Amino acid sequence: MSLRVAVVVGNPRPLSRTRRVAELLVEKLLSPGSYELEVIDLADHVDEIFAWPSDELAGLNASVAESDLVVFASPTYKATYTGLLKAFLDRYPANGLAGVTAIPVHTGADFTHALGPTFTLSPLLAELGAAVPGRGFYLALSQLEQLDEVVEAAAAEYAANLAGLAKVSAAASAARV
Template sequence: MTVKVSVVVGNPKPQSRTLKVATTLVEHLFADDTYDLKVIDLADHQSEIFAWPSEEMSALNAHVAESDLVVFACPTYKATYTGLLKAFLDRYPANGLAGVVAIPVLTGADLTHSMGPTVNLAPLLVELGAIVPGRGFYFVASQMDKIDELVAAAASEYRSNFAKVAFLAGPGDMS
């Protein structure tokens, strides 16, 4: 089975460190050749994000809603997520992410807002019907030299949470 994974990055700067953190998390969550990854860097779609209707944005939203796992990542702005990410998520109706496992990730300058992904972004994802498998992941941008170590620890915690939920679901089809 191949896991369908998406990374949605709400950083206004394209190809950001936030994108690197999110994709590194995916690499630590899954073995090679066990997942298909689509990266949606919202900085590349700024001209369409507020266009209604937008075939481009509708296609991106549909792809994310059909994913098994989505990492929603963004830098911390004013103690929360960016308007760019919020505008993307606002395109979903109630329960528009039902059945999607979503990991909220925020990056920031220091630990001041380390609870941000858990107390700000996770509730929005849950409101949209997503399954959030534990606390959000906060990454201090100045620790890029330790990215593999820090992300590996977070990935280990998420995999443990996945295993516990699978155990509770019991044998057989989890759909």
């Protein structure tokens, strides 16, 4: 069965470098053909982001919640993720991302806010019930020239973390038979 994967990009500018980084992380982490990818560029949905109710946003929220793996990516704005991404995540009820494995990704001008995805976005994803397999991934714009190597290293780290979790998961499932 194919893995259901989503990339959610919280950049008010469409087709951003942040989006490319998130898509590349998925490409590096998973083997081709093993997954179906949906990319949600929230820049395409700003008109509806504060509309309530909104069938458009409800559909996006549901689709993300039904995914197996989601990369949530944002440029760093004022030391944290964007208000656009927060507005999207605020639309979930408690535990709205239960069952989702979530990877937080920030890009930023330099390394000043490198802990941002780990210290700001990761706790929000955990609060929504998602499982976050390790530290958040941060890419400073100065690393764009080494994008391939940097993202490859991050993907290798997530793959190792996920393999460790899979062992624990198998044992925990066996205990419940």
